[in-house]
Amino acid sequence: MHAMEPVIAISNLGKIYDGGVKALDNVSLTIDKGEIFALLGPNGAGKTTLISIICGIVTPTSGTVIADGHDIIRDYKQTRSRIGLVPQELSTDAFESVLATVNFSRGLFGKTPDPAYIEQLLRDLSLWDKRKSRIRELSGGMKRRVLIAKALSHEPDILFLDEPTAGVDVELRRDMWNLVRGLRERGVTIILTTHYIEEAEEMADRVGVIRDGQIILVEETAAIMRKLGKRQLTLSLQDPMPDIPTGLDDWHLALTDEGHCLLYTFDAHEESTGIPSLLRRMSDLGIGFTDLATSQSSLEDIFVGLVSHREEEPA
Amino acid sequence: MSGINLHGVWALYRFEMARSLRTLWQSLVGPVLTTSLYFVVFGGAIGSRMQQVGGVDYGAFIVPGLIMLSLLTQSISNGSIGIYFPKFSGTIYEILSAPMSPVEIITAYVGASATKSIIIGLIILATATFFIDLDIQHPLVMIAFLVLTAVTFSLFGFIVGVWAENFEQLGFVPLLIVTPLTFLGGAFYSIDMLPSFWRSVSLFNPVVYLVSGFRWSFYGEGDVSIGLSLGITALFLFGSFAAIIWIFRTGYRLKE
Numbered sequence: 001m002h003a004m005e006p007v008i009a010i011s012n013l014g015k016i017y018d019g020g021v022k023a024l025d026n027v028s029l030t031i032d033k034g035e036i037f038a039l040l041g042p043n044g045a046g047k048t049t050l051i052s053i054i055c056g057i058v059t060p061t062s063g064t065v066i067a068d069g070h071d072i073i074r075d076y077k078q079t080r081s082r083i084g085l086v087p088q089e090l091s092t093d094a095f096e097s098v099l100a101t102v103n104f105s106r107g108l109f110g111k112t113p114d115p116a117y118i119e120q121l122l123r124d125l126s127l128w129d130k131r132k133s134r135i136r137e138l139s140g141g142m143k144r145r146v147l148i149a150k151a152l153s154h155e156p157d158i159l160f161l162d163e164p165t166a167g168v169d170v171e172l173r174r175d176m177w178n179l180v181r182g183l184r185e186r187g188v189t190i191i192l193t194t195h196y197i198e199e200a201e202e203m204a205d206r207v208g209v210i211r212d213g214q215i216i217l218v219e220e221t222a223a224i225m226r227k228l229g230k231r232q233l234t235l236s237l238q239d240p241m242p243d244i245p246t247g248l249d250d251w252h253l254a255l256t257d258e259g260h261c262l263l264y265t266f267d268a269h270e271e272s273t274g275i276p277s278l279l280r281r282m283s284d285l286g287i288g289f290t291d292l293a294t295s296q297s298s299l300e301d302i303f304v305g306l307v308s309h310r311e312e313e314p315a
Numbered sequence: 316m317s318g319i320n321l322h323g324v325w326a327l328y329r330f331e332m333a334r335s336l337r338t339l340w341q342s343l344v345g346p347v348l349t350t351s352l353y354f355v356v357f358g359g360a361i362g363s364r365m366q367q368v369g370g371v372d373y374g375a376f377i378v379p380g381l382i383m384l385s386l387l388t389q390s391i392s393n394g395s396i397g398i399y400f401p402k403f404s405g406t407i408y409e410i411l412s413a414p415m416s417p418v419e420i421i422t423a424y425v426g427a428s429a430t431k432s433i434i435i436g437l438i439i440l441a442t443a444t445f446f447i448d449l450d451i452q453h454p455l456v457m458i459a460f461l462v463l464t465a466v467t468f469s470l471f472g473f474i475v476g477v478w479a480e481n482f483e484q485l486g487f488v489p490l491l492i493v494t495p496l497t498f499l500g501g502a503f504y505s506i507d508m509l510p511s512f513w514r515s516v517s518l519f520n521p522v523v524y525l526v527s528g529f530r531w532s533f534y535g536e537g538d539v540s541i542g543l544s545l546g547i548t549a550l551f552l553f554g555s556f557a558a559i560i561w562i563f564r565t566g567y568r569l570k571e
Contacts (some may be wrong), residue, residue: 055408055412057570057571058570059571075416077414085409091404093406095337096333104329107322107326107327108323108409109414110320110322110323112322177549260422308504312407
C-alpha cells in the first residue's frame with residue numbers, strides 16, 4: 001500500500017518537439033511519496049520525454065511539474081538536488097574510473113565528499129572491486145550498475161529509472177529489483193519505465209500506461225490485475241475435435257493444439273465463472289478430458305489489451 | 316539547495332582538468348613544439364636577416380603574436396571540446412539534470428579551458444626565453460591580457476562546441492576562421508607595414524586588437540592603442556557571454 005502524500009505533481013504537461021511531433025499531450029499525474037511507480041508504454045509513447053522534463057533535460061511546452069513542493073523550472077536547484085536519474089542509454093565517461101565518476105556525480109549535485117557512503121554504495125552494487133577500472137573496460141551490465149551508482153551518489157529522495165534492466169542478464173535484473181526494494185524501504189520514491197512488464201508486475205505499487213503522449217490508465221498494480229486480469233481454463237481433450245460443437249457456443253471457447261485443447265477465458269471475480277455449467281454440458285455432449293489447468297493473465301496481456309483496445313477506438 | 320553550487324563547479328572543473336591530464340603530452344607538447352619551430356624558422360632562420368620592427372628585433376617581435384596564436388587556438392579548442400564531448404557521448408544528461416545554473420556550468424567549463432590555455436601560454440613564453448632575450452615592460456597587463464583572452468575565447472569555444480553537430484564542424488571554426496584571422500592579425504608583422512587599404516581592412520579583424528594589446532604589454536608599443544585593444548576584447552567577451560546565456564535560455568542544441 002503506498003502513502004498518499006504526493007512527491008511529484010504533474011499538471012497539464014505538454015511537449016511538442018521542433019518539427020511538430022507531439023510527445024506529451026496534456027499529461028496530469030501524481031506520484032506518491034515512497035511508492036514504486038511503473039510507467040508502461042510502447043516505443044515513442046512519451047515515457048522518456050516525461051522523465052526528461054522532470055529531470056531538466058527537456059524543456060516542456062506547457063504545464064507544470066511540482067517535485068517535493070518545488071516548481072521544476074523556477075526552483076530547479078531544489079528539485080534537481082533531490083532527483084536521481086538512470087538514463088536508458090549507457091552514456092558514460094569511458095576513460096574515467098568507476099570511483100572517480102561516482103565521486104564526480106556526487107560533487108556535481110552539490111554534496112560534500114563522503115567516502116564511506118560511496119564505498120557502501122559501490123559494495124551494494126558489486127562495484128567496489130571494480131572501483132579503479134576504467135568504465136570502458138566494463139561489461140554492459142556493469143556499466144548499468146555504474147549509472148545507478150552515479151544516480152544514487154547524491155542520496156536522492158526521488159529516483160527515475162528509464163528502462164533500468166534493458167539488455168541485462170536475469171541475475172543482474174534480480175539484483176536491481178532487490179536494490180530498488182531496498183531503496184523504497186529507505187523512503188526513496190522510484191519511478192521506472194520498462195518494457196519488461198513482468199518487472200512492473202513484480203515491483204510496482206502502481207502502474208501508469210502512456211500511449212501517444214497521453215496517460216490512459218493509472219491504477220494500483222494489484223487493483224489493475226483484479227479489475228482487468230482474466231483467468232484461463234485449459235482442458236486437454238480425450239479425443240481431438242475438428243470444430244467446437246454448437247452446444248458450447250455460450251462459453252466462447254477456443255480450440256488449440258490442433259484440436260487437442262479447449263480454452264475458456266473467464267473472469268474469476270464474477271459471481272459465476274461458468275465453469276461448472278461448461279463441464280456439465282461437455283459431459284452431456286460426451287466430450288471427455290484428461291487434464292485441466294488454469295492460468296492468470298499477466299500485466300503484459302492487460303497492457304496489450306489496453307493498447308489494442310485504444311487502437312480500435314474511433315478517432 | 317538554492318545558493319551557489321560550489322561543489323558542482325569544483326567537480327566539473329576538476330573533471331575537465333583531469334581529462335586534459337590524461338592527454339598531457341598531446342595538450343602540452345604539441346603547442347610547445349609547434350611554437351618552438353616558429354621561433355626557429357621565423358625568429359632564427361628568417362628573423363636574423365630582417366630589420367627591426369618598431370625598434371624590436373624580429374625574433375622578439377613575433378613572441379606576443381605566437382603566444383596569442385596558441386592561446387586563441389587552444390582556448391577555442393579546449394572550450395569547444397569540453398562541452399561537445401558530453402554532447403557526443405550522451406553524458407550531457409548529467410550536467411543538464413544537475414542543480415547547476417548556466418553561470419556555474421560556464422564557470423567550470425570556461426575556467427578549466429582558460430586555465431589550460433594560460434598554462435600553455437606561459438609555457439610557450441618560457442620556451443621563448445630559450446631563443447630570445449625578453450623584457451616584459453608591463454607584466455601585470457600581460458597577465459591580465461592573457462587571462463582576458465583565454466576566458467573570452469574559451470567562451471567563444473563553448474559556443475562552437477554547442478553549435479557543432481559533428482567533429483568536422485568542431486574543427487571548422489578554428490581551422491578555417493580563427494587560424495587565418497590570427498595569421499592576418501599581425502602576429503608576424505605590424506599592420507603599419509601594410510598598404511593603407513589593407514591596413515584599414517585589418518582593423519575589422521578582432522585578432523589585430525588582441526595581438527596589438529598583448530604586444531603593447533611586452534614592448535610598450537602596438538598597432539592600436541591599449542585602451543582600444545582592451546575595449547574590443549571586452550566587447551567580444553560580453554558578446555560571447557550573452558550568446559551563451561541565450562543558449563541556456565533557449566536550450567539551443569543543448570536541450571531538446
